Amino acid sequence: MAANPSVLITGASTGIGATYADRFARRGHDLVLVARDRRRMEALATRLRQESGVAVDIIQADLTEAADLAVVETRLRDDTRIGILINNAGTALGGSFIEQSTDDVARLVALNTTAMLRLASAVAPRFVQAGEGAIINIGSVVGLAPEFAMTVYGATKAFALFLSQGLSVELGPKGVYVQAVLPAATRTEIWEHAGADVNTMTGVMEVDELVDAALAGFDRREPVTIPPLPDVEQWNAFQAARQAMLPNTGQEHAAARYRTAV
Secondary structure, three states, X not given: OXXXXXXXXXXXXXXXXXXXXXXXXXXXXXXXXXXXXXXXXXXXXXXXXXHHOOOEEEEEOOOOOHHHHHHHHHHHHHOOOEEEEEEOOOOOOOXXXXXXXXXXXXXXXXXXXXXXXHHHHHHHHHHHHHOOOEEEEEOOHHHHOHHHOOHHHHHHHHHHHHHHHHXXXXXXXXXXXXXXXXOOOEOOOHHHHOOOOHHHOOOOEOXXXXXXXXXXXXXXXXXXXXXXXXXXXXXXXXXXXXXXXXXXXXXXXXXXXXXXXX
């Protein structure tokens, strides 16, 4: 794999994806941009070619459509120049669970989980064979917080975290780095999809700061990067508490509190 491998970024026309494209172009990486909006990708590609001198390919694709997804999967399998996959494409829905239509929820799950899974699955065998490569999955702190009442969106982000952690366990020893990035509220167009006005909100991080922090975690090879979290020991304690439970779950009999007196 090249010293500066190509980077394939989904959801690359705007927001977090476009900023990742800018940052990796500045680092000298050629790019493959994937999104539905060709016009925006072409404008971004033109700017990055001029400013950084990198090669930029564009794949117009709706990752909720099987045929479009298959095109990106094939590119990941076959293009040995691609050494970094950024699974950034995602969306959100407004309203409560009972207000959201089943079809809308299904499309959300298809984009936020199935596309991420299929693209990682397409590229991971090649990365393992090469003994190197990186997969960045964009999750969210919402995946840690059912209390936020974003049930399906949060569930997809919990999936992104678990998938990333599981892949780290499996692929890390084989040379493949997997990073989960968990933003909190970030100034992107996803809020429009959820029917919210981000300009009326407080505590919203700018995209540039979010991506630069995520890349600091990438450079340190953190398995999980949470840019807004001030105290990493809170995350470490959370992980330690979870891991402390695991030996106690493999019991032959139900715990005493569940046994019915005869």
